[in-house]
């Protein structure tokens with residue numbers, strides 16, 4: 136992938152709360168905000184920061200499965216519901232399972248690159264608490280190949296990553312890997328406790344490592360993971376503006392209040408083929424490599440990473456796929472504290488999917504918002520230090536079992 | 549006839565009742581599970597759910613549908629394997645729906661008692677009234693050439709007596725579920741002198757498949773569970789009577805109720821438990837036990853008097869608690885009934901004075917909820933009761949007498965050979981009554 140031919144920026148990010156079990160205000164039996172409420176809250180949150188809908192040329196919305204969770208299709212037409220000023224503007228909806236959010240970013244970036252828009256409103260949304268987790272598992276299973284569903288686990292995706300974890304334990308040792316997964320969990324919750332919109336913001340468990348080390352129970356769940364190894368069921372939306380230099384100028388936003396997208400890697404793998412090596416995230420590896428190459432940097436220039444830890448094991452496999460640790464060494468990297476908020480490359484600084492939450496279609500956008508906050512000094516209690524010699528950040532959003540991938544490299548504008 | 553064949557045709561009498569509906573739920577799932585196992589699939593399985601009104605049976609079906617769905621959701625991992633060769637069932641939703649249908653397909657709600665005569669096994673959960681039960685057996689099991697086996701859920705009536713009076717020739721056994729049967733792990737199994745080994749072996753196999761904790765009880769009126777509970781409640785009534793010398797009735801009831809909960813680390817006070825079970829049910833069990841256990845006077849004029857005034861306890865249809873000895877607000881005790889004034893007096897009028905009279909709880913405190921969840925509960929309990937032993941307060945004194953009496957009741961159940969041993973007595977109180985410790989213990993020795 137070549138260097139991007141035009142400067143592309145992101146600014147004005149906004150996250151709703153990631154709602155679900157763990158939040159004090161969540162009651163499974165009470166009525167809650169719907170899809171359109173989340174879309175409107177996040178969209179308006181951005182419009183307020185970019186001078187209103189008049190500055191927006193196009194809208195893109197990423198969502199995975201509103202058709203089944205909410206009996207709602209045609210989501211592009213919910214973008215004008217955000218603000219009357221968006222009526223009659225071009226809008227589209229993109230879908231790539233849990234990567235839908237970053238696909239929305241990618242689509243917006245391409246519009247800016249194509250000079251068909253100077254500012255795009257990108258929204259990601261998912262509202263999943265409409266069904267019980269066991270039926271949600273059916274819906275989410277569609278991120279895999281439908282012909283594999285019948286033979287798959289009741290909890291289809293936890294089953295897939297449990298298999299990966301099992302293979303990894305066998306190849307590299309179970310104890311250390313489980314310990315690293317528990318540490319991953321602890322890091323995620325500790326970051327989330329600092330972020331008021333995070334689903335685990337109210338988490339008060341005293342001994343997080345001990346909680347996370349509970350033995351997996353194959354009778355009620357999967358063989359190699361417990362529930363703390365999994366991201367939760369979430370409702371939420373995130374949104375951000377993607378702009379050209381002209382777009383920022385028109386809105387009166389200085390580039391210093393934006394991040395610049397300096398690299399993009401978008402990679403697709405065949406849904407009908409199982410991974411050749413379950414202990415590796417090959418598609419992730421390729422996407423990150425593309426993104427770094429197009430940014431013209433190496434991995435050691437990264438200050439922080441937002442990665443797709445739908446499961447703790449996915450976090451550890453991503454550390455290796457990104458190239459920060461050799462195969463089999465991801466657990467050591469995590470246990471050494473390198474990914475913790477005070478570590479060498481803090482990962483998922485607002486909690487990631489495990490801690491902040493995983494409203495599937497919103498996640499890719501939430502990652503971009505977190506990075507924008509970090510690189511422009513807006514991360515409040517979550518703020519980490521960005522070293523001047525390593526000014527870059529990376530986001531990795533994954534759809535399905537390492538199938539649809541978007542990796543982006545950012546730098547302060 | 550093996551286990552699976554036996555479970556081809558079953559009847560539950562009193563199927564829409566508190567106990568009957570839970571028993572139908574458990575049996576229907578077990579029958580469907582047996583049918584779904586390889587090799588048993590093609591056989592027809594029928595569970596006749598017999599009760600007196602169509603209205604109540606309608607409620608039963610609704611209850612079953614909800615409960616089977618919940619159970620299927622919980623067991624989804626295993627159920628996907630059970631239906632592995634059904635290519636048409638792909639999603640968890642498909643499988644749950646199919647299982648609910650497979651279980652409900654087994655159940656035939658009916659008001660015609662006679663269909664129960666076709667069954668290989670009859671579970672009886674009709675009201676605790678011997679003459680009614682005998683009448684039901686006469687029309688279904690007595691002189692039935694198919695010689696069905698009878699499992700009665702009676703809480704108190706000796707099985708031997710049922711066998712003789714219904715002329716069942718050893719085909720009957722006590723299968724005493726606790727309420728609610730689908731949730732409570734404990735089952736007391738009661739063989740009479742004549743119960744055949746085959747019947748006993750089947751009951752044990754069934755309990756095992758239902759994942760129940762079995763405690764065998766000797767065939768003595770009240771068995772172990774009510775053997776303890778009824779004497780415990782009579783002690784409470786007696787203590788309240790004793791306290792009345794120095795305080796009004798409502799205060800005495802309040803004090804004994806509070807001591808039996810907070811000072812004894814039990815899930816609820818004794819009078820709240822009586823209300824939960826129902827004063828009428830307690831009266832009825834006492835009426836069975838008293839003539840059959842001479843010399844103990846197992847009878848409470850106070851309960852008779854309250855019932856005469858229409859004070860009954862028990863639950864409303866929605867499961868909420870009815871007023872009894874105590875009055876309830878949002879499920880919590882809030883007043884005590886005064887049979888002289890024929891009205892409830894709110895706790896607020898006397899609670900503070902009574903609590904002051906009882907004195908403080910031992911330090912550090914130990915609420916029942918904490919005790920049952922803590923893995924180190926033995927140590928906590930020893931500490932708590934250790935402190936209680938040396939306290940010189942009215943509350944501690946009452947608690948010591950209460951704990952000691954409960955212990956004596958337990959020991960007597962063993963020496964009278966109702967229970968095989970102390971462990972069985974303790975097991976019944978721990979699992980059937982959710983106590984944090986067994987009555988036979990060192991704390992009140």
Ligand SMILES: NC(=O)c1ccc[n+]([C@@H]2O[C@H](COP(=O)([O-])OP(=O)(O)OC[C@H]3O[C@@H](n4cnc5c(N)ncnc54)[C@H](O)[C@@H]3O)[C@@H](O)[C@H]2O)c1
Nearest residue numbers: 562564565566567568599600673674675676701702703727
């Ligand atoms: N409730 C408890 O806590 C509990 C616990 C253990 C055992 N038991 C015992 O279980 C039995 C049932 O108790 P319950 O609490 O479920 O009572 P219940 O009153 O809730 O249920 C009894 C059911 O039997 C039905 N019935 C009455 N006459 C009938 C007839 N002629 N033919 C068919 N059905 C008839 C009633 O309509 C009712 O649905 C009793 O022997 C009781 O001692 C009760």
